[in-house]
Amino acid sequence: MLTAQTVADLIPFAMAAGVSLMLALETLSPLVPLLPGKVRVRHALRNLSIAFFIAVVAAFGNVLAVAVAAWGTSNQWGLLNLFDTPWVLRFLFALAVLDFFEWLRHRLHHRLNFLWRFHRVHHTDPHVDSTTALRGHPVESLITYSYYCGLILLLGIDPLSLALRSLVSAMAVAWHHADFKLPLGLDKAISLVTPTPRTHRMHHSRNVRFTDSNFGTVFTWWDRLLGTFTPADAQPPGKTGLEGFDTPEQQSLLGVLRSPLLDVQHDVLPPSEARADRVLQ
Ligand SMILES: [Zn+2]
Numbered sequence: 577m578l579t580a581q582t583v584a585d586l587i588p589f590a591m592a593a594g595v596s597l598m599l600a601l602e603t604l605s606p607l608v609p610l611l612p613g614k615v616r617v618r619h620a621l622r623n624l625s626i627a628f629f630i631a632v633v634a635a636f637g638n639v640l641a642v643a644v645a646a647w648g649t650s651n652q653w654g655l656l657n658l659f660d661t662p663w664v665l666r667f668l669f670a671l672a673v674l675d676f677f678e679w680l681r682h683r684l685h686h687r688l689n690f691l692w693r694f695h696r697v698h699h700t701d702p703h704v705d706s707t708t709a710l711r712g713h714p715v716e717s718l719i720t721y722s723y724y725c726g727l728i729l730l731l732g733i734d735p736l737s738l739a740l741r742s743l744v745s746a747m748a749v750a751w752h753h754a755d756f757k758l759p760l761g762l763d764k765a766i767s768l769v770t771p772t773p774r775t776h777r778m779h780h781s782r783n784v785r786f787t788d789s790n791f792g793t794v795f796t797w798w799d800r801l802l803g804t805f806t807p808a809d810a811q812p813p814g815k816t817g818l819e820g821f822d823t824p825e826q827q828s829l830l831g832v833l834r835s836p837l838l839d840v841q842h843d844v845l846p847p848s849e850a851r852a853d854r855v856l857q
Pocket residue numbers: 682686695699779
């Protein structure tokens with residue numbers, strides 16, 4: 577029988593398989609030119625080394641989140657437990673509503689200085705490909721799992737729905753970071769539902785107008801509904817990465833991990849101030 581813990585245990589392997597598949601597809605049909613052979617390997621190894629710390633947090637975080645969902649469900653915590661809801665509806669609710677809250681979390685990580693200092697580690701990769709999906713700061717992962725534990729209890733998400741939604745989300749992240757070229761028409765059709773490599777590349781642009789758009793993970797609907805969607809053919813997004821974070825020291829494993837403490841000169845402006853000020857000329 578499919579249990580939540582079995583699905584949760586599968587997530588790291590599924591993520592590794594998804595990134596490996598996308599690496600192969602990138603080689604066949606890159607959206608932007610591939611890095612030269614040795615540089616590509618070095619880039620992948622650097623992102624994998626950064627990912628190690630997230631994987632440690634995720635190993636505990638996934639077990640904890642499933643345990644919290646199991647405890648909440650058996651004690652009838654949260655919105656869904658107020659009603660007698662069929663499991664299929666519970667799962668669809670978890671898939672859609674947790675994706676909205678993930679959109680919100682991501683948006684807040686771009687808006688608030690404290691959160692941006694950790695999240696920007698994901699954005700400082702100058703060459704976005706499927707290994708970028710694995711790159712982030714472990715403190716952001718800690719914050720994210722804490723946020724999810726609270727949401728699970730408030731919404732009454734059951735453990736199997738949570739684990740399946742996490743699996744879908746991991747696959748979506750591996751997919752939309754890939755440096756993979758689809759025909760534009762197909763890309764636009766797919767992006768009616770889920771972010772594509774082209775639309776997510778906008779989010780990794782050095783141009784802040786684009787960086788502060790396309791926050792979605794599994795669905796593009798929240799960006800479309802809330803006015804933060806940039807279509808794949810809006811305008812070439814230009815270079816990816818983040819201005820001011822390109823030195824070898826900043827791109828080293830230690831530099832990336834220490835970045836939230838050291839590189840405070842690149843904080844975002846408060847939301848009330850003109851966002852246009854951040855647009856790089
Ligand atoms: Zn982001």
